[in-house]
Amino acid sequence: MPVQEADVIPLPTARTDAPPQPTRKLASVTELRPRRAPQSLTDFVRSRLTGDYQVDEFGFDPQLTDTVVLPPLRMIYEKWFRVEVTGEKNLPLDGGALIVANHSGTLPWDAVMTSIAVHDNHPRGKHLRMLGAELVFKVPVLGALARRTGQTLACGADAQRLLRSGELVGVWPEGFKGVGKSFSERYQLQRFGRGGFVATAAKAGVPIIPCSIVGAEEIYPKIADIKPLAKLLGLPYFPVTPFFPLLGPLGAIPLPTKWRIDFGAPIRTDLASPDTADDHGFVLEMAAEVRETIQRTLDSMVAERESVFRG
Template structure:
């Protein structure tokens, strides 16, 4: 018996009510997609779990892919995407598997060009390739920086290490201008310095790796170097002590790079397999190949410069 005011639900002859029938158990239940924040939190938790349990690998050079993918590259990504607004082209010239030697121009006081090239290959190459850079001994000998450099997959700029990486099928990056490139005056911007003795060419010949010229526009304007305090450089053990329009005048604020517009272009590979490993012992051939790579990069820089609309607007 129902009480006063109670709602009475009439029954059908079969004994069912007018309420909608429950959904069939066979029908799929829609599960909402996790939000971007939820994915980031889950990724961070998984990363911490791997670090705490030791569930990650490190190769013979000290490369820690897990740390590189989840900490180092993400830390550089805002510079690449938002600050420098890098545009990259020619990625199809970098093989999706196997060895390759990327040879690029160097500039900008601080080697941000090398780091941005790393992000370009990691984030935008179809095979998400890790660039194993050949670094100066100063970078590897500096406390903390040296350890991070190793963990990011980079090693000393020497022929044995280069050849070991290439023989292992890695993409190796080299900046043959070295400190002469990143420490040159702003008046000499986009004028390539000497490419050393061609050691990178010899390494490519011995391993049969293709040489890929890489041209970078934009890095020259991040820290326009208008002077060099040489006695401070000698005192600190640096190759140079830069003076820019903002540094050291503004102190730490002067270290913030100017937001120039960047272009990175990977050129057509120069194949070395047909020449064979014995060609590495031919000084004239090595010199000619070195000069060919240098000239290719220089001409590409001129072309990219002629096409850009402005230093900061692109």
């Protein structure tokens, strides 16, 4: 996980020659609490016009997330991928935790589905604050939407602030090497970097929750990578699947595989002294333990399922 400074998203300032606009309420992470979503889009629009809503210091807008973003994604979660969740009792009721998951699928649907799994299965409806790659925040519209739905740059300092505030933070240590790996390498974990996520959890004094995701590997079977085109477009890879780019936009529709997301028993990095976060040997050992735990769980889950599409 890259450790670099990220700017907190600034609130837009009004032009001096423009009419006064409703002012959004800025709250710190600790001040912002889950609010009941408006009962209708009419109520949502009214709150936008009056400015009666909050965003936190990272730009997270829970009202927008709950009312506009999650409902259509939840339909995909429930009807298309038919996600089954196990181990939800391992999500802490109070306090922060770092959820570490495997990454796959060519496009990061796994991160989106995991965020819904956390929110809908946590007794208090906590949102998963995901750490994203810098590329995400450079894409017009997508970058702003990512901020508004609770994502922030994969930065150790910001992750620690969220964790110490009692948030559930999600990280995918394989990065682009995981999400962009070929179909022949499915369910084979890539390197977990240098274990920066372990140091982040230890410094924040929170446990690590290993998360294993089965089903995402088959949604876009990647059989090739057009590297010159990827370089031209500034992308980490340009995938070729049996349906994309042959079928154009239709090839971007993910296959309706049956998913299972498992939240494993906490790995208690919070019991270690914060000083151990600077112990390179400790960090590597714990990172290897998390990786091995996820790999064993994936192997077991894949062996148990009878069909990619029926589970």
